Amino acid sequence: MSGSRFVTAINCIDGRVQMPIIEWMKREYHADYVDMITEPGPNRMLAENPSDPDVISIKRRVGISVMKHASKVVAVIGHHDCAGNPVHRETQIKQIKAAVETINSWGLHVQVIGLWIDDQWAVHKIV
Numbered sequence: 001m002s003g004s005r006f007v008t009a010i011n012c013i014d015g016r017v018q019m020p021i022i023e024w025m026k027r028e029y030h031a032d033y034v035d036m037i038t039e040p041g042p043n044r045m046l047a048e049n050p051s052d053p054d055v056i057s058i059k060r061r062v063g064i065s066v067m068k069h070a071s072k073v074v075a076v077i078g079h080h081d082c083a084g085n086p087v088h089r090e091t092q093i094k095q096i097k098a099a100v101e102t103i104n105s106w107g108l109h110v111q112v113i114g115l116w117i118d119d120q121w122a123v124h125k126i127v
């Protein structure tokens with residue numbers, strides 16, 4: 001890993017959203033690798049229940065990426081047609097914003113961003 005640049009994504013488990021996020025983050029942040037932490041509908045999990053054991057698990061995994069891989073950017077993702085979070089876009093955007101606040105509260109000294117993936121699997125930066 002010496003010399004390699006890592007960033008971190010808290011993404012959905014959905015196979016359709018892996019490559020779009022990897023390609024977008026590599027391009028936007030000149031990253032070599034994207035550490036991927038997956039949960040079904042992570043934007044909802046992080047927005048609604050920051051003290052849930054599943055969220056603590058996400059936090060632990062993000063911590064490894066930040067500490068061991070020196071990641072400086074952590075993204076949380078919501079997407080169209082999410083089986084784990086089947087609510088409309090407007091609600092998901094609110095959840096993404098709240099999820100970013102949850103991650104910021106962890107005090108990791110990283111840039112936290114929120115991303116939305118639309119029905120064409122295009123990535124949009126929300127926060």
Ligand SMILES: [Zn+2]
Pocket residue numbers: 012013014040041079081082083084085
């Ligand atoms: Zn999903």
